[in-house]
Amino acid sequence: MKKELKDKFGRVHNYLRISLTDACNLNCIYCNPVSNTAKTNNNKFLSFEEIYRLINIFASHLGTRKIRFTGGEPLARKNVLQLFERIKPLKQKFDLEYCLTTNGTLLQNRLEELTNAGIDRFNISLDTLKNNSFKDITGKDKLPDVIESIYEAEEEGSSYVKINCVVIKGINDNEIPDFVEFFEDRNVTIRFIEYMPFTQNGWDKSLFISCEQMKKKIENEFKLTPVSKINASVSDEYIIAGYKCKVGFISSISNHFCSSCNRLRITADGKLRLCLFTGKESELNLKYLLEDNLYADEFIAEKIADFLQLKNEVHPPPEILAKMDYNYMLKAGG
Structure with missing residues (x-):
C-alpha cells in the first residue's frame, strides 16, 4: 500500500536520486579530482533490473514522484538508453518525473532518444565559459561540447534546462555576470552553487563564496526579480529584466535547506543514503536486500521507511564535513 515516506521531523520524502555509475570522463576538482580513490567495480553496480525494481518499490509503496539519475557521469553507463526504455512504463504508470544530471560532454546528438525514452529535464554542469579555466577545473578540453549540448537541449523544446555552476573563489567567481550575458537569449536557468566540502576535494574556507555574495555580483549589473x-x-530563483534566461542560487552551506529536504539518494552500488553529507555508517544496503529475490517488495519498503527515521535534522557544519573520511561527492551522486 502506497504511503507518504515521512521522517521523524515530519519531512515527506518523494524525490529519489539514483546514481548509475561513479565513473566519469572528467576530473572536476570539487567532485572527482585526479587523486580521488573512491571507485566501485562495475560488477557491483545495481543492475538495470534492480533499478527497475527499486523504482517500482519507491513509487508504488513509498510515494516517490520524482527521480533524478546522476553519477559520476550517468551517460557513461554502458547501454544506459536500455535502462531508460526499461523503466519508461513505470513513469507512465505512476506519473513519475524523470530527470538527468550530466556534465554534457556525452549528450550531443542524444537529446531526442533520451526524451523519447522518458527523460523530462536536463541539468548540465558548466563552471566556466573560458577554455583554459575549463581545462583547469575538469582536466579536459571539452568546453565546446558542453556549450553545444546546452544549446541542443534548449532547442529540443525542453522548458526545464538548468545549468549547474559550482563557484570557487579565485577560480571562476569573476565569471558570474558573464553567464547571464552569454545565455541572455536562452530559455535556461543558471544555478550558482556554493562550493561544498567533500572528502579529497580540497575544500577550504578561503575558497568559499556565499550565494549572497554571488547574488550581489549580478545585482551590480542586472535587475533581479524573485x-x-x-x-x-x-534554489532561490530570479528573472532578469530584459533577459530570457533566469538565475538561481543554491546555498547548501551558508543557508541550508535541511528543514524542507525531501531527497533520498541511492549510490551506484545500491546503498541508500539519507543525506548528501553522510558517512559510511549511515547507509542501508539495498542491493543486498534485492539479491536472489529473498525479500518481498513490501518488506524492503518497510526497511526503507524505518531507516529514514535515522536521518538528522540538519547536516554538520562545513568544518566537520571537510574532515569526514567517506564523504565522496562522486559516490553520493551530487
Missing part, C-alpha cells in the same frame, strides 16, 4: 519558490526547491 520567482515564487516551489516547496522543497533547493
Whole structure:
C-alpha cells in the first residue's frame, strides 16, 4: 500500500536520486579530482533490473514522484538508453518525473532518444565559459561540447534546462555576470552553487563564496526579480529584466535547506543514503536486500521507511564535513 515516506521531523520524502555509475570522463576538482580513490567495480553496480525494481518499490509503496539519475557521469553507463526504455512504463504508470544530471560532454546528438525514452529535464554542469579555466577545473578540453549540448537541449523544446555552476573563489567567481550575458537569449536557468566540502576535494574556507555574495555580483549589473519558490526547491530563483534566461542560487552551506529536504539518494552500488553529507555508517544496503529475490517488495519498503527515521535534522557544519573520511561527492551522486 502506497504511503507518504515521512521522517521523524515530519519531512515527506518523494524525490529519489539514483546514481548509475561513479565513473566519469572528467576530473572536476570539487567532485572527482585526479587523486580521488573512491571507485566501485562495475560488477557491483545495481543492475538495470534492480533499478527497475527499486523504482517500482519507491513509487508504488513509498510515494516517490520524482527521480533524478546522476553519477559520476550517468551517460557513461554502458547501454544506459536500455535502462531508460526499461523503466519508461513505470513513469507512465505512476506519473513519475524523470530527470538527468550530466556534465554534457556525452549528450550531443542524444537529446531526442533520451526524451523519447522518458527523460523530462536536463541539468548540465558548466563552471566556466573560458577554455583554459575549463581545462583547469575538469582536466579536459571539452568546453565546446558542453556549450553545444546546452544549446541542443534548449532547442529540443525542453522548458526545464538548468545549468549547474559550482563557484570557487579565485577560480571562476569573476565569471558570474558573464553567464547571464552569454545565455541572455536562452530559455535556461543558471544555478550558482556554493562550493561544498567533500572528502579529497580540497575544500577550504578561503575558497568559499556565499550565494549572497554571488547574488550581489549580478545585482551590480542586472535587475533581479524573485520567482515564487516551489516547496522543497533547493534554489532561490530570479528573472532578469530584459533577459530570457533566469538565475538561481543554491546555498547548501551558508543557508541550508535541511528543514524542507525531501531527497533520498541511492549510490551506484545500491546503498541508500539519507543525506548528501553522510558517512559510511549511515547507509542501508539495498542491493543486498534485492539479491536472489529473498525479500518481498513490501518488506524492503518497510526497511526503507524505518531507516529514514535515522536521518538528522540538519547536516554538520562545513568544518566537520571537510574532515569526514567517506564523504565522496562522486559516490553520493551530487
